[in-house]
Each structure stands twice: as structure tokens, then as C-alpha cells.
Amino acid sequence: MITREEIIQKTNEALSAEFELSAEKLVPTANFQTDLGLDSLDAVDMVVVLEQKFGFTLRQGYDIRSMVTLNDLYNFIEKLARENNK
Amino acid sequence: MDSAQNKIVITGMGAVSPYGNGADTFYNGLSEEKPCIGRVKELDALPMIKTKLAAKVPALDYSFIPRRDRRSMSRMGLYAYTAAQEALHQAGYEKAPENLGFFMGSTLNSISVWMEITKYCHDKHLELVKTSDFLQIMNHSPLAVVAQALKINGACIGASEACATGLLNMGLAYLALKSGLVKQALCGGTEEYHPLFSACFDIMQATSHNFNDSPDKACRPFDKDRTGLIVAEGCGLMFMETEQSARERGATILAEVLGFYTNTETENMAYPSAPTLQACMEGALKNAGVKADEVDLLCAHATGTISGDMAESQAALAVFGPRIKVNSLKGHIGHTMGASGSLESIACVEMMRRGEILPTKNLQGVDARCGAVSYVTAMEKRPLRTILKNSFAIGGNNCSLLLRRPV
Numbered sequence: 001m002i003t004r005e006e007i008i009q010k011t012n013e014a015l016s017a018e019f020e021l022s023a024e025k026l027v028p029t030a031n032f033q034t035d036l037g038l039d040s041l042d043a044v045d046m047v048v049v050l051e052q053k054f055g056f057t058l059r060q061g062y063d064i065r066s067m068v069t070l071n072d073l074y075n076f077i078e079k080l081a082r083e084n085n086k
Numbered sequence: 087m088d089s090a091q092n093k094i095v096i097t098g099m100g101a102v103s104p105y106g107n108g109a110d111t112f113y114n115g116l117s118e119e120k121p122c123i124g125r126v127k128e129l130d131a132l133p134m135i136k137t138k139l140a141a142k143v144p145a146l147d148y149s150f151i152p153r154r155d156r157r158s159m160s161r162m163g164l165y166a167y168t169a170a171q172e173a174l175h176q177a178g179y180e181k182a183p184e185n186l187g188f189f190m191g192s193t194l195n196s197i198s199v200w201m202e203i204t205k206y207c208h209d210k211h212l213e214l215v216k217t218s219d220f221l222q223i224m225n226h227s228p229l230a231v232v233a234q235a236l237k238i239n240g241a242c243i244g245a246s247e248a249c250a251t252g253l254l255n256m257g258l259a260y261l262a263l264k265s266g267l268v269k270q271a272l273c274g275g276t277e278e279y280h281p282l283f284s285a286c287f288d289i290m291q292a293t294s295h296n297f298n299d300s301p302d303k304a305c306r307p308f309d310k311d312r313t314g315l316i317v318a319e320g321c322g323l324m325f326m327e328t329e330q331s332a333r334e335r336g337a338t339i340l341a342e343v344l345g346f347y348t349n350t351e352t353e354n355m356a357y358p359s360a361p362t363l364q365a366c367m368e369g370a371l372k373n374a375g376v377k378a379d380e381v382d383l384l385c386a387h388a389t390g391t392i393s394g395d396m397a398e399s400q401a402a403l404a405v406f407g408p409r410i411k412v413n414s415l416k417g418h419i420g421h422t423m424g425a426s427g428s429l430e431s432i433a434c435v436e437m438m439r440r441g442e443i444l445p446t447k448n449l450q451g452v453d454a455r456c457g458a459v460s461y462v463t464a465m466e467k468r469p470l471r472t473i474l475k476n477s478f479a480i481g482g483n484n485c486s487l488l489l490r491r492p493v
Contacts, residue, residue, distance in 0.1 A: 020153050037156065046218040052214070059213070 002081050008074055014053040018045065024082065028071035051079070056084050091115035093207055094263045095492070097337040098177030098325030100169035104141035104318055104419050107168055109176075110431070112322075113436045116418050116444055117465070122437075123288035123301040123316055123420055128281040135285050138302050141318035141420035142279050155235035158221035160196030161278035162230040165321035165425075166307025170232050170272055170480045177325035178337050184239045187262055187271030188229060189255040190323065191246040195223045197280035228276050240268050246424070247389070251275040252322055253427025253485040254440035257346035259326050260487070269331045274428030276321035282319045283423070285422040290356060293317075305421075306448040307388035307414035308395050308456050315389040318420030322429030326465050341435045342489035344472070351482030357393050358478050367474060370403075378406045380427050380472050384459075387436050387476040388414035390420045391396075394454050398476065401455035402474035413462040417447030427477035427485065434473045438491040 021036060032038045038046070043064045048074045051058050056079060069074050101108060104122035105115030115122065123141045130138055148156060174182060199222045206214045221227060225248065226244035233242045247254050254276025259273035287293045292339065293314040297304035306312040332339055341349045347369030351362045371378060384402050388395045395414075402412055415430050421427050436444055443466040452461055470491060477485045 037154070041157075041217045041221075042154075045157075045218055048214060048216050 001085070004074065004078055007060045007077050007081065008079060011050065011070075011074060014021050014047065014049045018049045026070060028069065031068060032070070039054065043067070054081070058082065092264070093329035094260050094326055094337045094343045095329050095332050095344065096324050096341045097332050097339060098112040098173040098175070099175070099340065100172030100323045101405055101429055101432050101433060102143055102168050103163040103422070103429060104143055106144055107146060108172060109426040109436070112212065113433055116415060116433055119418060121380045123304055125299050125301065126284065126345070129284055132285065132306060133290045135282050136295035137288045137314070137316070138298040139285060139294065139304050141160040141316060142314045145321055151235070155231065157218040158227070158231045159249060160199050160227065161319075162192050162196060162276040162321065163222065163231045165278070165319070166190060166228045166232045166233055166276040169274070169276070169321040171322040173272060173323045173325040178335070182236045183270060185268060186238045187203040187240040187259060187268035187477065188238045188242040189245065189259040189262070189273040190232070191226070191228045191251045191255055191275055191424060192228060192277050193246065193248045193251060195225055195227050196278060197282050198278070198287045199211070199223050201488045222350040224238065225351065227347065238272065242270070243320065247483040248479035248481055249389070249421065249423050249426060250477040250479035250483045250485045251424035251427065252429060252432065253475060253487055256324060256326070256343070256428055256431060257268055257348060257485055257487055259324075260346050261326055263326060268351055270311050270325070270327040272323050272325055274321065274323040274490050275426070277319050277422055279317060279319035279488040284352055287315060287317065290354075294390060303448050305390045305417045307386070307390045307416050307446050308452055308461060309449050310453040311396065312390045312392065312452045312453070314391050315416065316420035317409060318422040320419075320425045320429055322425050322432050324396035324428060341438060341493045342490045344376055344490050344491055345370050345432045346485070347373050348485045349485065351484065356480055357395045358484065360397045360400040360404065363398055363476075363478065363484060364404045364443050366484040367401060367405045367476065367486045370474060370488050374488045376488060377474065381406060381410065381474050382470045383411045383413065383437070383473045385430060385473055386412055386414045387478045388446075389416050392415055392472055394478065396453070398461055398478070401457070402459050406459070408458050408460065408461050411443060411462055411466075412459045414445055415444060427475065431475050431487070431489065434475055434489050438470045438473060438489070442467050443470065474484070
């Protein structure tokens with residue numbers, strides 16, 4: 001079973017590569033819009049890169065509006081991983 | 087002043103070419119005849135394709151473009167952003183002025199990005215397509231993304247007519263300025279190379295293939311040993327405005343656009359006829375109110391194809407007589423397709439400013455079937471007042487535009 005630390009690491013790697021974000025900015029409290037400068041188009045592309053990174057579907061149940069901080073995303077992926085026994 | 091009577095002028099230019107970034111880099115590359123045509127490894131892997139060469143833009147760093155703008159740009163968008171910024175700066179602007187028009191297109195959208203998406207289709211993994219992929223393959227993608235990035239909020243129109251695209255969009259900007267739709271406009275064409283372009287022209291028997299081991303000699307407009315064109319890429323953009331606008335803000339006028347004309351060949355999609363090209367050039371002269379003997383130079387479309395060069399030179403002879411100076415810049419950089427008309431117009435403006443005519447590179451022996459005009463085969467220093475620029479497209483779309491050095 002994937003650990004939360006591994007989820008954080010993989011998520012940060014994917015976001016850093018896709019959105020050219022430095023590691024220092026990728027803290028759990030970071031707000032996608034105001035701290036990371038990501039918009040609604042980025043949110044859609046984020047699903048694509050995270051699905052490739054984790055190897056399971058994220059888009060079912062993925063509600064962009066409910067994701068405010070990076071921690072919200074970690075929690076969402078962790079919940080899915082548990083449901084999928086990953 | 088009534089807008090129809092207002093003169094239209096050029097006050098800024100921007101270029102990305104096989105020589106690199108910048109209009110000066112482009113012109114210096116031409117005048118120094120720097121080699122820029124090279125071998126394409128993808129073509130080497132295709133034995134049935136005879137041509138093996140292209141002129142590509144060198145790898146450049148585009149990280150200066152903000153990521154949120156860059157994410158929706160294929161290479162032709164990156165070239166267009168870079169050229170647009172340069173043209174704006176030369177025109178005296180740090181950012182786009184209010185209600186700036188923008189007229190720009192390309193032959194196709196990004197084949198490279200399309201190929202990625204079709205791979206996802208083939209593999210049944212369409213969920214891998216990103217929104218930023220789609221935003222790169224719309225027909226007007228470069229126009230839209232550069233307008234967004236530079237906050238160009240006037241009329242944005244992206245006409246596409248293959249190899250005539252750059253000059254067509256300059257002509258449309260000229261007409262829009264004349265009509266009063268806008269007072270200022272960026273205009274031209276952009277293009278990114280893909281081996282598919284070379285392959286398609288090769289299948290149509292229109293490529294250079296007899297100088298694959300001597301790339302610098304491969305493109306030979308009007309020369310008896312030519313077999314066709316070399317595909318290239320880049321972007322050329324002009325900042326055009328009414329003379330009144332330029333005078334009011336004290337901008338330096340680089341050139342005047344005297345007139346424009348466009349017509350269509352209906353006999354054949356791929357082979358232009360001399361009478362139709364003659365009518366196009368005469369249309370531009372009439373539109374500008376300029377007599378044929380006032381034109382100092384024809385900067386030809388002349389891509390190095392057998393039939394195209396013959397038809398254009400015969401048409402030039404019919405319009406101007408044997409005294410007309412004729413050059414083609416395709417021998418230097420190949421055919422930048424949708425960018426060629428506007429990119430080569432930048433060279434026309436510079437030739438007038440510097441008082442010199444660039445030669446047709448690799449024109450060593452004129453094909454006797456070409457019209458008996460005055461071909462320029464070595465740099466000529468002489469004052470130039472008026473240049474006619476031609477661009478012709480597969481599909482039969484022809485454009486001619488007249489430029490004049492400001493007094």
C-alpha cells in the first residue's frame with residue numbers, strides 16, 4: 001500500500017515537472033490559485049499528469065472546486081489509493 | 087483625415103528565422119550568406135523521400151515567456167510571441183496598445199502536437215490529451231495564444247493560404263487600416279517545420295534533392311540545375327499603422343505600404359500560370375497607383391521549383407520588361423512557407439533602408455526557360471525606392487504587395 005509520504009513525493013514531482021514549480025513552493029498549505037498560480041485549465045491538465053504518475057483513474061469524483069490547497073489533493077489521492085487498494 | 091486617404095506605414099518588425107531570433111539577425115544572416123540549411127534525420131530514415139534537407143530555427147530558450155502563456159504554444163506560437171514582442175518594441179511599445187489589430191496565420195497548425203494526439207487515439211488513451219494540447223492545434227492557435235499573452239484586444243483575424251499566408255495577412259492588415267477598422271496592427275505569418283511538409287512536397291515532385299550532400303547549394307531559384315524547394319520555418323511580423331497614428335506619436339517610419347492585390351489561379355491547384363501571376367502584380371500596381379517603371383526590385387516568391395520560377399519570371403517580364411531587377415531569398419533560407427511573405431518583406435524594408443539588393447543565392451546559370459529579366463546574382467549597392475513582394479500558394483492563391491522607402 002502506498003504511503004502518504006510517497007503520495008506527497010509523487011504528487012510534488014508531477015506538479016513540479018508539469019507546472020515548473022520549485023520544491024519550496026510545494027507545501028501542504030499552498031493554495032493552487034494564489035500560491036502556485038494555477039488556473040482552471042491547469043487543474044484539468046493536473047489530472048492527466050497525476051493519473052500517469054499514479055497509474056489509476058483520478059477523474060471520477062475529482063471536483064476541481066473542492067481542491068483549494070495541495071493538502072486537499074494529497075487527501076483526495078490518498079482516499080482513492082485506499083479505495084483502489086494501491 | 088479620411089481613413090481611405092491615409093497612408094499605411096510600417097513602424098516595427100520582428101523575426102524568428104533559421105538564423106535565430108531578431109530581424110537584425112535575420113538580415114545579417116542573409117547579407118553574410120550564412121549557411122542554415124541542414125540534414126534532417128527523420129528524412130534520412132525515409133528512403134522513398136528524395137529530399138533530405140530543411141532550414142530549421144535553432145534551439146532557443148523561450149523560458150522568458152510566462153508558463154501560463156507558453157503552455158498553449160507549439161513552436162510556431164513561441165516564434166510568433168518572440169517576433170511580436172520585437173515588433174512592438176521597435177514600434178515603441180512595451181506592451182500592446184489599446185485596440186491593436188492582429189492578422190496572422192500559418193499553413194497548418196502544429197503537426198507535431200497533432201501527431202502526439204493521434205498516437206493517443208491509436209493507443210486508445212484519449213484521456214492523456216491535455217487541454218493545452220488542444221489549445222495548440224486550433225487553426226488560429228498562434229494568433230489566439232499570442233493575443234492572450236500580449237493582451238492584444240483589437241480585431242484578431244487569422245487567414246491561412248499556405249505559402250501566401252504571411253503576405254496575405256499583411257495585405258489584410260493594410261486593408262483593415264485603410265478601412266478604419268483599426269489604426270494599428272501586427273501582421274504576418276508563422277510556421278513550424280515537420281518532416282511531413284518535406285515528404286508531401288517531395289511526393290508532388292517539388293523538392294530539391296540533387297544537392298543533399300551540399301545543403302548550402304540545395305535551393306537554387308531560377309537556376310538551370312534546380313529541382314525544387316527546401317522547407318524551412320520561422321515567423322515574420324510587421325507593426326503597421328496609419329501614417330497619422332505614427333506621426334501623432336512620433337514613431338519612426340520604416341516603410342510605406344503602397345498597395346496590395348490578391349487573385350486566384352483556377353486552372354491548377356499546384357501550378358501557377360504566368361497570366362494569373364501577371365494579373366496579380368498588375369493589380370497591386372493599379373491599387374497603389376504606381377507605374378511599372380517606378381518599381382526598382384521584384385523580391386520574388388521563387389521557391390526553386392521548375393514551373394513556379396518559370397511562371398513568375400515570365401509574368402515579371404510581361405509586367406516590367408527586361409530591366410526589372412529580380413531576386414529571391416529562398417536560396418539563403420529555403421521556403422519558410424506561411425512565414426515567407428512577411429519574413430522576406432522584413433528583408434525588403436531593410437534592403438531599402440540600406441540601399442542594397444541581396445543576391446539570389448546559388449543562381450549560377452539562369453534557366454533559359456525563365457523570363458529574361460535582370461537577375462541579381464551578387465550584392466548590389468544602389469538606392470531603392472519601391473519594391474514589389476510576391477507570395478504564391480499551393481491552391482492557387484496569389485498575393486502581391488508594394489513597399490516604398492519613406493521620404
